[in-house]
Amino acid sequence: MNASPRRKELTRLAAQLFVQEGFDRTTVRMLAQEMGIKSGSLFHHFKDKHEILAAVIEEGTQNALNIAQQALDDCGRDPEVRLRTMARAHLETLFADRNAHVVALFEWRRLDPSASAHLRHLRDAYEALWVDVIDDALRAGILHGDRFLVARFVLGALNWTVRWYDPHGARTPDELADELVAMLLPNADTTNV
Amino acid sequence: MNASPRRKELTRLAAQLFVQEGFDRTTVRMLAQEMGIKSGSLFHHFKDKHEILAAVIEEGTQNALNIAQQALDDCGRDPEVRLRTMARAHLETLFADRNAHVVALFEWRRLDPSASAHLRHLRDAYEALWVDVIDDALRAGILHGDRFLVARFVLGALNWTVRWYDPHGARTPDELADELVAMLLPNADTTNV
DNA sequence: GTCTATAGCGCGATAGAC
């Protein structure tokens, strides 16, 4: 869609507010103030408030997809390494890149139906990446269970970290990802990472 | 607090709407209609909209605590069984009992600070139950990792099921709980449940 | 305990000047 640098910047600021306050409680006046303009001017860039949300979610999901794909391309073929790579990439987009991916996960239901239909393929592509990696791990015998269930349980564990994890606390996001993988693959040699 | 049967019933109806629409998008007019009264009458039972949320969350957390505690009391001392029991109890309060516990998990941040402070001990008690069970599993050597991290990962995986699991689909909530435990304890004999 | 009526406010969005 429209991807002017200005609009990109506004989308980035919107993502921050949507994470802090939630979409419903974020007003167009708050968004405008954060962007240094008046609320009326916002509607020159976006046709309505929901289009801002769609832009944030598209950005967040696309970014997660790009980062995960890139990381997978660079990490070799070992199933355990690939699993750890995906977990790290996921937490990186949630906590380092920040905001847009969190909004995509937690405000998806606020999308209007047409935007949701348009963005579903992006989300599905990201989930497909995960199912592939899980599948490799299942075939290698280092994980067990139904591929879709395992993928959703692992993603759930990762997504929920948004609610309790402090990225500036004792553990880095990478360490947190490694702890999750270590819990799932107790027999692997992960003590000397 | 005030726990008249009438208020209990209204709280139950409110929980349903809060899950369907989210707290912010649920209006007092919608709540009143669902309860068969006019919106002004609502404020005879609750001093404001936030007090309704606090009542729902208290109900949901207390109920989760009661059910989990009861289930643990009845299930013996085997660490694996206790873990499975907790997972089943958690999904039962999310999908069978329905609604109030879901609201407690997903709308906690909408509580005003005083209500949040007042209810924190309930949530902590429930989490403490989980950490105890996880601790037993760690000491028995059937799970590995940091007690708090493992508890939060497992709870995250369970909580996120609200976003994708259909309790009327192919798997019952109990089966889903068992699948999660089977993923975590791959060496246990769970094939003949 | 529920009603009617409405106060008072903040919201999303628009119009037209610059």
Next chain:
DNA sequence: GTCTATCGCGCTATAGAC
């Protein structure tokens, strides 16, 4: 591309009759 000004609506909550 941003401004000022404002419309029209729906929201939470209140007041007072019944």
